[in-house]
Amino acid sequence: QKEVEQDPGPLSVxxxxxxxxxxxxxxxxxxxxxxxxxxxxxxxxxxxxxxxxGNKEDGRFTAQVDKSSKYISLFIRDSQPSxxxxxLCAMSGNRGSTLGRLYFxxxxxxxxxx
Amino acid sequence: xxxxxxHPSWVICKSGTSVKIECRSLDFQATTMFxxxxxxxxxxxxxxxxxxxxxxxxxxxxxxxxxLINHASLTLSTLTVTSAHPEDSSFYxxxxxxxxxxxxxxxxxxxxxxL
Numbered sequence: 001q002k003e004v005e006q007d008p009g010p011l012s013v014x015x016x017x018x019x020x021x022x023x024x025x026x027x028x029x030x031x032x033x034x035x036x037x038x039x040x041x042x043x044x045x046x047x048x049x050x051x052x053x054g055n056k057e058d059g060r061f062t063a064q065v066d067k068s069s070k071y072i073s074l075f076i077r078d079s080q081p082s083x084x085x086x087x088l089c090a091m092s093g094n095r096g097s098t099l100g101r102l103y104f105x106x107x108x109x110x111x112x113x114x
Numbered sequence: 115x116x117x118x119x120x121h122p123s124w125v126i127c128k129s130g131t132s133v134k135i136e137c138r139s140l141d142f143q144a145t146t147m148f149x150x151x152x153x154x155x156x157x158x159x160x161x162x163x164x165x166x167x168x169x170x171x172x173x174x175x176x177x178x179x180x181x182l183i184n185h186a187s188l189t190l191s192t193l194t195v196t197s198a199h200p201e202d203s204s205f206y207x208x209x210x211x212x213x214x215x216x217x218x219x220x221x222x223x224x225x226x227x228x229l
Contacts, residue, residue: 032215032217034217036220041205041223041225042222042223043118043120043207043209043220043221043222043223044158044207044220045220046116046217046218046219046220049217051215088157088158092214094214094215099214100146100163100211100213100214101160101163102148102158102160102209102218104157104158105157106156106157107157109155
């Protein structure tokens with residue numbers, strides 16, 4: 001079993017839809033949780049960064065972390081065609097092999113059609 | 115803020131050539147820089163971690179004599195692919211952070227094509 005599981009999709013939604021992206025993980029040492037957006041042939045761009053459990057909102061994006069369930073989510077409201085990209089969840093910890101090192105999900109490919 | 119610049123963005127060269135890729139943190143000091151490789155439709159695979167002034171730590175299966183990493187300053191790391199062959203063709207991405215409690219910020223990647 002991989003340490004971080006993410007459904008690769010593809011996910012296709014109409015413009016204006018609410019998108020829900022999810023990852024599960026197995027290592028309880030993970031403390032820092034990130035969502036990156038990656039456009040084709042570009043590097044990942046940091047969207048959200050959360051420490052421990054809780055919610056964080058930034059514009060149309062909301063990140064949720066539930067450490068008890070080892071489950072993280074990213075919600076995109078009022079999705080736009082420009083949101084079409086691959087979304088990668090990533091996490092790291094503060095001890096041992098997880099210190100400062102990112103563990104990635106496979107990425108979910110999202111298409112928002114007009 | 116937190117901008118990482120990677121250069122070149124695309125390089126095509128003949129088999130046997132050595133290729134150098136630069137990674138710079140433009141507006142912060144990067145105590146640690148990371149080098150990844152990404153194959154089409156796959157996630158990022160960590161190749162090595164480098165701390166300024168120290169030897170890089172390579173992941174299992176990554177040849178350190180093939181992929182030379184230098185991290186001479188807090189804002190610059192370089193990856194040199196020595197005697198590149200077609201199987202080295204890939205998308206190489208660097209990242210950097212100020213410390214382990216901060217997120218990594220990524221460059222835009224270098225597409226390497228070896229003929």
